[in-house]
Amino acid sequence: MKKNQLLTIISLILLVLTIAFPSTAQLTTKKALTLEAAKKLASLAESEAIKNKWTMVIVIVDDGGNVMYLERMDNTQIGSIEVATQKAKTAISFKRPTKSFEERALAGRNVLLALPGAIPIEGGLPIVVEGQYLGAIGVSGGASDQDGIVAKAALDAFSPK
Numbered sequence: 001m002k003k004n005q006l007l008t009i010i011s012l013i014l015l016v017l018t019i020a021f022p023s024t025a026q027l028t029t030k031k032a033l034t035l036e037a038a039k040k041l042a043s044l045a046e047s048e049a050i051k052n053k054w055t056m057v058i059v060i061v062d063d064g065g066n067v068m069y070l071e072r073m074d075n076t077q078i079g080s081i082e083v084a085t086q087k088a089k090t091a092i093s094f095k096r097p098t099k100s101f102e103e104r105a106l107a108g109r110n111v112l113l114a115l116p117g118a119i120p121i122e123g124g125l126p127i128v129v130e131g132q133y134l135g136a137i138g139v140s141g142g143a144s145d146q147d148g149i150v151a152k153a154a155l156d157a158f159s160p161k
Contacts, residue, residue: 033135042137049139060135122145123151
């Protein structure tokens with residue numbers, strides 16, 4: 001077999017393999033939290049806090065833990081800004097409520113206190129829509145259970161489009 005014929009055959013084989021096995025990657029469709037949705041969640045949380053006469057900081061983060069919206073109600077201590085932010089970041093980073101960390105830490109699982117980026121205080125909840133984690137809400141300013149009540153009320157009342 002001549003060298004030119006061999007190169008032609010190899011080229012044809014490679015062409016057939018390229019057509020038969022395309023090198024394209026499969027991509028998924030992903031929902032994303034919008035600023036409008038973040039503001040709506042914060043508004044729902046604020047309504048629950050006002051109803052109970054609590055002052056709160058409410059933080060909404062996206063699925064990467066980046067702050068999208070932060071609201072500090074009048075007269076809420078400034079220390080709650082960082083706490084609410086960390087609650088939201090923990091909830092999305094670990095895809096679970098921060099209350100689960102608090103409960104396990106109180107039950108003696110102190111090693112949880114060493115997890116980087118995990119704050120074991122109730123008030124952080126992931127935002128899950130159709131099985132997709134879109135972000136999280138973090139609330140701080142009251143007792144832990146009050147923070148949790150406000151965050152849960154916002155998610156329970158939230159209806160994404």
